[in-house]
Amino acid sequence: MENNNPSLKSALNLLKRRWYTVHGLRQKLELKKFLPDEIDQTIAFLIDKKMLDDIRFAKYWIKDRLNFRPKSKYLINQELLQKGIAKDDIELAWVDYENENGLDEEKIVLELAIKKIKITKNLTPEKQKIRLISYLMRKGFSYDLIKKALAKLDQ
Numbered sequence: 001m002e003n004n005n006p007s008l009k010s011a012l013n014l015l016k017r018r019w020y021t022v023h024g025l026r027q028k029l030e031l032k033k034f035l036p037d038e039i040d041q042t043i044a045f046l047i048d049k050k051m052l053d054d055i056r057f058a059k060y061w062i063k064d065r066l067n068f069r070p071k072s073k074y075l076i077n078q079e080l081l082q083k084g085i086a087k088d089d090i091e092l093a094w095v096d097y098e099n100e101n102g103l104d105e106e107k108i109v110l111e112l113a114i115k116k117i118k119i120t121k122n123l124t125p126e127k128q129k130i131r132l133i134s135y136l137m138r139k140g141f142s143y144d145l146i147k148k149a150l151a152k153l154d155q
Contacts, residue, residue: 007038011046019057022047023084054085058093063101070108072140109141109149117153 007029014020014028022043029039046052058080065076073094080090097103116135120128129150136146 005038005042007032007034007042008045010034011042012051015046015051019060020052021054021057021083021085022052025052054089055092055096057083058085058090059096062093062097066097066101066103066108070112070139072105072108072142073103075140078140105141105145106148109136109145110152112136112139113146113149113153 010032011025011029014025020028025046026039026043029042030036034042043052061080061083062076065071065079071079077090080093081087094103113132113136116132117128120131123131132150133143133146136149137143
C-alpha cells in the first residue's frame with residue numbers, strides 16, 4: 001500500500017488521536033467520501049499491520065469502563081455491539097480481561113452503592129433505597145445482584 005494513499009493518511013491521522021473499531025473507522029472514512037475499495041484496502045492494511053484490532057479495542061473498552069465508569073457486563077457488551085464489534089470478539093476480550101483481572105460484579109455493585117449512599121445521605125431511608133436501586137439498575141445490574149449488595153450493606 002502506498003504511503004501517499006489519502007485514505008490511509010486519513011485513517012492514520014484518526015488513529016493517532018484514539019482507538020477505533022473496524023466499523024467505526026470505516027464510518028469515518030465513508031464520511032470523508034473515500035471509495036469503498038480504498039476503504040477496504042486501507043482497513044485490510046491496518047489490520048495486517050496490527051494497527052486496527054477489534055479485540056484489542058474491546059479489551060481496552062472493558063478495562064476503561066470497569067475502572068472509570070463502572071457498568072454491568074451486559075451494558076458494556078451492548079456498548080461494544082453498538083460500536084460494531086462481533087459477539088465472538090467481545091467474548092474473547094472478556095475472557096482475556098477476566099483471566100488477567102477477574103470480574104466481581106457484586107463487588108462493583110457494592111462500591112457503587114456505597115458511593116451513592118454518601119451522596120444521598122440526607123434523604124429518608126426509603127427514598128435513598130429507591131434511588132439506589134434505580135441507579136444500579138440503570139447501570140445494568142440485575143435486581144438479584146442489587147438485593148445481595150443491599151443485604152451486605154444492612155449487616
